[in-house]
Amino acid sequence: NSKVIQTPRYLVKGQGQKAKMRCIPEKGHPVVFWYQQNKNNEFKFLINFQNQEVLQQIDMTEKRFSAECPSNSPCSLEIQSSEAGDSALYLCASSPPGLGNEQYFGPGTRLTVL
Amino acid sequence: GDSVTQTEGLVTLTKGLPVMLNCTYQTTYSPFLFWYVQHLNEAPKLLLKSSTDNKRTEHQGFYATLHKSSSSFHLQKSSVQLSDSALYFCALRSSALGRLHFGAGTQLIVIP
Numbered sequence: 699n700s701k702v703i704q705t706p707r708y709l710v711k712g713q714g715q716k717a718k719m720r721c722i723p724e725k726g727h728p729v730v731f732w733y734q735q736n737k738n739n740e741f742k743f744l745i746n747f748q749n750q751e752v753l754q755q756i757d758m759t760e761k762r763f764s765a766e767c768p769s770n771s772p773c774s775l776e777i778q779s780s781e782a783g784d785s786a787l788y789l790c791a792s793s794p795p796g797l798g799n800e801q802y803f804g805p806g807t808r809l810t811v812l
Numbered sequence: 813g814d815s816v817t818q819t820e821g822l823v824t825l826t827k828g829l830p831v832m833l834n835c836t837y838q839t840t841y842s843p844f845l846f847w848y849v850q851h852l853n854e855a856p857k858l859l860l861k862s863s864t865d866n867k868r869t870e871h872q873g874f875y876a877t878l879h880k881s882s883s884s885f886h887l888q889k890s891s892v893q894l895s896d897s898a899l900y901f902c903a904l905r906s907s908a909l910g911r912l913h914f915g916a917g918t919q920l921i922v923i924p
Contacts, residue, residue: 702855729910739850739899741914754911789855793910800846801905801912803855 701725702804704790705772709809711780719807720772723792729753730767731801732775735787747773748795780811814839816904818915825892825922833887833918835876835902843906845878845885850899850917859900860887897922 703722711717723730732744745755747767755765762781767773777784787808791801815838825831837843844863848856862869862878862885869876874889885902902915 731911733912739917741901741912743911743913746911791912799910800858800861801910802858803848805855 702790702792702802704788704804704807706807707805709807711809711811713781713811714779715811716776716778717780717784717809717811718774718776719788719809720774721790721792721804722772723790724802727792727794727802729793729795730773731791731793732765732773733789733791735789735806737786741789744775777809780809782811785809785811814841814904814906814913816902816913816915818902818918820918821916822919822921825920827894827922827924828891830890831888831892831896831920833900833902833920835885835887835915837883837885837902837904837913839904839906841906843878843880843883843904845876846903846905846912847874847876847885847887848901848903850901852898856901892920892922894922894924896920 701724705720728749731746734742745765746753750767762778765775787806789806791803793799793801817836819834846861847859849859850856860876865880876887878885900918903912
């Protein structure tokens, strides 16, 4: 079973408000990913880190989204100004180093933007 | 670019029957393929993985074989159970950056 911890499990925000969620990856996993799963169950990759450094991020993340993975602290994903279209399940996953290793997912933070 | 195609959006089966969920992929790199299962309000959990051509991999009664010649990694089970009702995602990881490319998912519903 995955040991990725995500908080909070549920988050409700008004449009324009900040929304922040956190993730503690599995111990020993230096690679962390954030995905957005929409109401149609489609996955969208947002950003990934290796040892606190950003590896890749999509354009959406570069604009209203910010994320970090500081050493000795939980990783976080923050939406600066929430929009209705941001309502989704935000999944954090961690992976041991190496190309072929699987990703282990946390339970997600379900964000609802009213 | 990399992509994964799952052709069935919904599969409804009677308990005890066999199932095959289709997955094909596109990549120019050496592929790693995964099947994840997601039950309602739960995290996706790894079901199977493979990077070896023509080798069958099995877990919890499910099995799949990666066929690089046809770019396929179909998920099969010989006898589905009620507890198998869930969303099933095929995913591809092909770059050193490691992000997963997911298919659209297949909802499996098993009825008594």
